[in-house]
Amino acid sequence: MSKAGIRNATQIRDTRSLARFGITSMQVRLDEEESKRWVSQFVIAGRSYQMQGFADLGRPRGADTDVILGVEALFAVQGFPQDNTVVTSGYQLAQAAHLPDNGRTYERLRDSLLRYWRTGFIVREGFEVPGQEAVAYYNETLGFFEKISFWEQGQRGRGGDLAQGSLSRDKTLRVVLTPEFADSLRSGFIHHLDRELLRNIEQPPARALYRLLSAHRQTDEGHMQDSLTVSLQDWREACGLQDSRASKVMRALAAAHDELTALGYLTAVDTIGRGQKMELVYHFRKSGDPDPVLVQQLLDANLGLSLVVAQQLAREYAPHVEHGIQFVKNRQAAVANGGKPVVNPAGLLRSALKEPDRYLLTEVQVRPEGTVKPSRKSQEALKRQEQAAQEELETQALELQELPAHLQWQKCRTSLKLLLQRKLTSDEWKTLEQRCVVGELSAATLLSAATHAAATLDLQDYVTTLKFQLK
Known part of the structure; x- marks a missing residue:
């Protein structure tokens, strides 16, 4: 097998049918x-x-996701051998699974x-019997591996028996896939996983969730949906989470949600309802969407940008x-030097982003003390540009204010949500939405005030006042 083949692959071909069942918790x-x-x-x-x-050795879980994806990647790189056998080594499998080269990995x-080898499952599909209330069920037994041949590194115990060791790093490892698993990988009913994204996801639960989301996001026709709505309890089953309490399920998902959002795979995860009836709405980043990392950097810079403008x-x-952010920060820091x-x-x-060559953004450096100040002419030109930009923002705000209440809410909802939803209870957020839609509150005014409060580090005081208004 070519090591370069694994390193250079941009996608991993994963079986959509088996991935959807969430067999790996x-x-x-x-x-x-x-x-x-x-x-x-x-x-x-x-x-x-x-x-x-x-699964008499226990259900596959956590980092086991990395291992099965590594086996799938090797099977594809080796050309989907007709004997369904992956011939590799512990080191090559570790590389394909994005695992470190150390003893604990092996x-x-x-x-x-071994867990995948000893895991079998029965899938069921129900069929109604015409003219009867009875339902006939078709059952099929499936599994992942038929056979594994591997060398083991270990030491003898005190009684002379070989203690359980680890998979050999360099000796031959053979994994024989079941015909169903191999055929599923060969078929068109697959979904591709972004290898670079997998490499950047740090936590195994987030990688497992990414795999599950990717499998369910894609329709049978191959279309990638922009969003996916799931019942929390159905999703708990699909994720293989044992505790059924809604708060525990959300806590188990929270870190994975945050990581996939930070990496730009998700743009948001909305919740609808509460408790056992809660639903999750996953919003996926689409081609052409702004990089969420850059959006967050713009907002974190506290330059007075709304979410819409940052996007x-x-x-x-x-x-x-x-x-551009560093350029403005340098200008602000220069105030201390006159x-x-x-x-x-x-x-x-x-202005700087519109004319990067003029502002030499590619050469931005923090201005050391004692640097010559800008000329009066350049200062005056910059002031005119700042005033023009401010007037443009004010014009946009006025146009937004003139819209009907329900359209104002539609335009401002995403930005307000980013600024306020985590600081408001679900009931307060619903009240805010209702009062904005009917025009009791102006969504445009709220967004302008909240954005200014965030920029001046007064957001918490603003939220306290807003909570009082919503009572």
């Missing part, structure tokens, strides 16, 4: 007895899934491979955003 630790036999029944995107799992590889700048001027105060940092940033 995203939990890192499971109750061993419960994980040896389980039943999953759930509905995702209108499709019903029923499965019984049997212990994990051994345990993970626009990140989309249109992505290569220069970081330099420089002119920056009246409108947001306007200055917009």
Whole structure:
């Protein structure tokens, strides 16, 4: 097998059918007895899934996701051999699974491979019998591996017996896939995983969730949906989470949600309802969407930008955003050395991004003390540009104010949500939405005030006042 083939691959071909069942739990630790036999029944995107799992070594979990994806990647790189056999080594499998080259990894590889070998499951599909109330069920037993041949590194114990060791790093490892698993990978019913994204996801539960989301996000026709709505309890079953309490499920998902959002795979995760009836709405980043990391950098810079403006700048001027932020920060820092105060940092940033060559953004450096101040002419020109940018923002705000109340809410909802929703209870957010839609509150005014409060570090005081208004 070519090592370069694995390193240079940009995608991993994953079976959509098996991935949708969520056989590998995203939990890192499971109750061993419960994980040896389980039943999953759930509905995702209108499709019903029923499965019984049997695993005498325990259900695959956590980092086992990396191992099965590594095996799939090797199977594809080797050309989907007709004998369904992956011939590799512990080191090559570790590389394909994005795992570090150390002793603990080879212990994990051994345990993970054996768990998949000993995991079988029955999938069910129901059929109504015409003219009768009875339902006939078609059952099919499936599994991952037929056979594993591997060398083990270990030491003899005191009694002379060979203690359990770890998978050999360099000796030959053979994994024979079941015909069903191999055929599923060869078929067109697959989904591709972004290898670079997988490499950047740090936590195994987030990688497991990414795999599950990717499988369910793609329709049978291959279309990638922009959003996916799931019942929390159905999603718990699909994720292999054992605790059914809504608060525990959300806590188990929270870190994975945050990581996938930070990496730009998700743009938001909305919740609808509460408790056992809660639904999750996953919003996926689409082609052409702004880089969420750049958007967050623009907001964190506290230059007075609304979310909408930050998204626009990140989309249109992505290569220069970081330099632009540093440029404005340098101008603000220069005030201590006698420089002119920056009246409108947001306007200055917009002007700089529109004319990067003029502002030399590619050569931005923190200005050391004693540097020659800008000439009066350049200061006056910059002030005019700042004033023009401020006038543009004020014009946009006035246009927004003139819209009907329900359209104001539609335009401002996403920005207000980013600024306020985590600081408001679900009931307060609903009240805010209702009062904005009917015109009791102006969404445009709220957004302007909240954005200004965030820029001046007064957001918490503003939220306290807003909570009082909503009572």
